[in-house]
Amino acid sequence: MRTPNTGMSRAAVIGVTTLGAMLAPLDAALAHGGMTYPATRTYACYLDGKAGGQGGDLQPTNPACIAAVAEGGKNPLWNWFGNLISNAGGRHREIIPDGKLCGPTALFDAYNMAHADWPTTTLQAGSTITIRYNAWAPHPGTWYQYVTRDGWDPSQPLKWSDLEPVPFDTVTNPPINGTGPEGPEYTWTAQLPAGKSGRHIIYSIWQRSDSAEAFYNCSDVVFDGGSQQPDIEAPTTPGTPVVSGVTGTTAQLTWSAARDNVGVTGYEVYRLVGSTSERVASPGGTTVLLTGLTPSTSYTYSVVARDAAGNRSSASAAVSFTTTATPPAGDCKVAYSEPNKWSGGFTGNVTITNTGTSAISGWKLLWDYTGGQTVTNGWSAKVSQLGTTVTAENEAWTSTIPPNGSVTFGFNANAPAAHHLPVPSEFILNGTLCATP
Known part of the structure; x- marks a missing residue:
């Protein structure tokens, strides 16, 4: 009787969580984006919470993030991209009082606190960097980046007078040409102010041009004032990709990480055809x-690493493979649905059915999101995501699927838009392609 009761309790908890997301304040529901490099306080604490959490929960270990959660709960972390005022209309200094710049609404007020342990990004004063801003729901507008004055007091909440009088960077309608861990990103280059050293805050304002809505980000940074040179050092070459799970239409590539003097921010996967190459991920x-490969076809791929300044490594050694003649006839069927959707996210349900004659003992299911969707937490399975690939592994109570039996699990995910996103078309169970309805 313990297993059914456990399942019921988990379902109840998730039901409350989903309802909470649907009843979140309007500002959270309208969330559209946030700076990922240099990382904002909310995004940095969200990443810290993911690293410290278990079972899909967020459990920060950084002292400042812990203090913020104790004061304001975890909703600002799940909605790290939602630090906004819906009717700002350019009146930022008029409507945001001193001490409230980093969190101008009640939901994000904890992120105004002055704390010596906010996660920081190390930057070189005077260098050119690539700013990355998550495009949760794209909109036109202008971004303004300010930096704190020399001699500002970091022991006090940020005031307007703490900022330099003019932004060091302004950009209108930057391109969405990057992909980060949480989906598509606006990226643009900016020259950092020269002569800065030590701890500072980069304060970003995004004022939409199609509405009065504006977004606010505080990114804690440490300037290395000893170098005025831009980052021109490219990452090292990634390891040769290793291919696995080849079917008639899918294959998985894995490679060893590149290194960089500042930090690797992502990778680009290229398909090679003769002397040409095409970026595919x-x-x-x-x-x-x-996914979407053709049966009985040869493919060749290589990988390039990139850093925040836009430097790219040399291409890795290439890997080649040939897809199988036809997708293997797996003894499994997968039903996928998204029963609940809201602005910026959705709930997903997956049912795996064993269509074979032998029990499945222990399972791992893979699928790919191509529209920028990112899983945040799951239940009745350990659900995680690396890049675009989602992995769901059985819990102890869902490990066995008898013949003609099924297991069902669910998850919540963020999405760049609430509707019209591509749904997964192929599911790989223990290396085998499953049928879909």
């Missing part, structure tokens, strides 16, 4: 699930 991690 831009994962944030070191693995990608290739």
Whole structure:
């Protein structure tokens, strides 16, 4: 009787979580984006919470992030991209009082706190960097980046007078040409102010041009004032990709990570055809699930690493393989649905059915998201995501699927838009392609 009761309790908890997301304040529901490099306080604490959490929960270990969660809960972390005022209309200094710049609404007020342990990004003063801003739901507008004055007091919440009087960078309608761990990103180059050293805050304002809505980000940075040179050092070459799970239409590539003097921010996967190459994926991690391949066809791929300044490594050694003649007839069927959707996210349900004559003992299911969707938490399975590839592994109570039996699990995910996103078309169970309804 313990297993059914456990399942019921988990379903109840998730039901409350989903309802909470649907009843979140309007500002959270309208969330559209946030700076990922240099990382904002909310995004940095979200990443810290993911690293420290278990079972899909967020459990920060950084002292400042812990203090913020104790004061304001975890909703600002799940909605790290939602730090906004819906009717700002360019009136930023008029409507945001001193001390509230980093979190101008009640939901994000904890991120105004002055704390010596906010996660920081190390930058070189005077260098040119690539700013990355998550495009949760794209909109036109202008971004303004300010930096704190020399001699500002980091022991006090940020005031307008703490900022330099003019932005060091302004950009209108930058391109969405990057892909980060949380989906598509606006990227643009900016020259950092020269002569800065030590701890500072980069304060970003994104004012939409198609509405009065504006977004606010505080990114804690440490300037290395000893170098005025831009980052021109490219990452090292990634390891040769290793191919696995080859079927008639899919294959998985995995490679060893590149290194960089500042930090690798992502990879680009290229298909090579003769003397030409075509970029097919831009994962944030070191693995990608290739889908939509043609049976009995030879493929060759290589990988390039990139850093925040836009430097790219040399291409890795290439790997070649040939897809199988036809997709293997796996003894499994997968039903996928998205029963609940909201602005910026959705709930997904997956049912795996064993169509064979022997029990499946222990399972791992893979699929690929191509529209920027990112899984945040799951239940009745351990659900994780690396780049575009989602992996779901059985829990102890869902490990066995008897013949003609099924297991069902669910998850919540963020999405760049609430509708019209591509749904997964292929599912790989223990290396075998499953049928879909």
